[in-house]
Amino acid sequence: MVKEYEANKPIYWQIAEEIFKKIIRGEIHPGDKLPSVREMAIQSGVNPNTVQRTYSEMERMGIVETKRGQGTFIVERDEIRHELSKRMEKEIVDEFIRNMSELGFTKEDMIQSLQNYLKEGGEQ
Amino acid sequence: MTIQLNRVSKKYGFDFSLKDVTLEFQKGKIYGLLGPNGSGKSTTLKLISGLIFPTSGSVKVYGQPVTRKTSSIVSYLTELDMFYDSFTVKQMISFYESQFPDFNMEKAKHLLKDMNLLENSSIKKLSKGNRARLKLVLALSRDAKVLLLDEPFSGLDPLVRDSIVKSLLSYIDFEDQTVIIATHEIDELEPLLDEVMAIYQGSIIGHENVEKLREEQGLSVLHWFKTLVLDQEIRNRS
Numbered sequence: 001m002v003k004e005y006e007a008n009k010p011i012y013w014q015i016a017e018e019i020f021k022k023i024i025r026g027e028i029h030p031g032d033k034l035p036s037v038r039e040m041a042i043q044s045g046v047n048p049n050t051v052q053r054t055y056s057e058m059e060r061m062g063i064v065e066t067k068r069g070q071g072t073f074i075v076e077r078d079e080i081r082h083e084l085s086k087r088m089e090k091e092i093v094d095e096f097i098r099n100m101s102e103l104g105f106t107k108e109d110m111i112q113s114l115q116n117y118l119k120e121g122g123e124q
Numbered sequence: 125m126t127i128q129l130n131r132v133s134k135k136y137g138f139d140f141s142l143k144d145v146t147l148e149f150q151k152g153k154i155y156g157l158l159g160p161n162g163s164g165k166s167t168t169l170k171l172i173s174g175l176i177f178p179t180s181g182s183v184k185v186y187g188q189p190v191t192r193k194t195s196s197i198v199s200y201l202t203e204l205d206m207f208y209d210s211f212t213v214k215q216m217i218s219f220y221e222s223q224f225p226d227f228n229m230e231k232a233k234h235l236l237k238d239m240n241l242l243e244n245s246s247i248k249k250l251s252k253g254n255r256a257r258l259k260l261v262l263a264l265s266r267d268a269k270v271l272l273l274d275e276p277f278s279g280l281d282p283l284v285r286d287s288i289v290k291s292l293l294s295y296i297d298f299e300d301q302t303v304i305i306a307t308h309e310i311d312e313l314e315p316l317l318d319e320v321m322a323i324y325q326g327s328i329i330g331h332e333n334v335e336k337l338r339e340e341q342g343l344s345v346l347h348w349f350k351t352l353v354l355d356q357e358i359r360n361r362s
Contacts, residue, residue: 047316049318
């Protein structure tokens with residue numbers, strides 16, 4: 001099935017995040033080749049111009065490199081996985097804290113609520 | 125600019141189908157022409173393909189005013205069913221090949237395979253989904269500069285829609301083709317589109333880049349379009 005995309009985030013960025021997750025989970029590794037723009041477009045059901053933007057943005061961030069005539073590769077730096085996982089961790093925690101603060105929870109409330117939730121073996 | 129509509133109006137009797145529409149399309153992009161039923165989407169596509177002519181204003185494709193001959197560089201998928209029931213799939217394809225010099229038989233064969241259509245099936249016995257697939261095979265098999273698709277999804281189940289999206293992405297020539305898709309089914313098509321134009325009661329009420337809309341306004345195309353139409357309806361009432 002063609003993937004559904006969230007309404008309020010650019011699609012090129014949602015595709016980048018999918019690739020980050022694959023790197024973090026160890027499904028793709030430094031040095032691996034990414035699908036061509038067209039292949040990726042077909043797999044994800046999006047316009048190739050969008051995928052081109054995903055690849056350019058990741059290149060600007062130093063996560064991939066384009067080798068002329070060969071395609072786009074994850075850069076060969078082992079730290080990349082760690083950096084990405086830190087980055088995504090920060091984003092998720094930031095969002096959690098922002099949402100909780102908006103509702104008026106204090107820092108102590110947040111820690112308490114997380115501890116309770118994890119102790120009860122909440123959603124995996 | 126590959127396609128230009130300059131202050132185009134089209135009247136049927138006393139009724140305006142399009143009112144003072146100015147639009148431009150560039151090659152290498154996929155455009156969505158969005159509007160409710162009867163808003164003027166099909167009229168716009170027919171004007172570009174040279175099936176009808178404007179009451180006033182001009183329509184140009186590659187700098188030339190549109191004539192009946194424009195159909196030689198424009199591939200047009202109509203929303204209507206246009207098959208001869210007594211033909212087989214193969215005969216329908218040969219007929220198309222005989223009509224259009226830019227028909228690419230190799231591409232047609234690939235597409236038939238991708239769409240799981242058999243050459244010897246009779247048109248009469250095709251399901252609705254397979255008829256829609258065959259229409260798309262015919263439209264995409266031409267190496268035409270301009271590809272116009274009128275409601276390619278209408279009445280089709282999600283699986284057929286998916287296979288149509290994939291074929292579009294596989295066979296559109298993004299270097300050289302301009303693609304315009306007219307639809308009121310916005311959700312599924314959104315990830316495919318570069319730009320969207322909203323048309324309402326014969327007038328263009330909005331034109332945006334899809335990713336900019338998300339980035340700068342945090343809006344999906346569907347949301348943007350609904351807001352525009354609602355504003356317009358409120359304005360009409362007051």
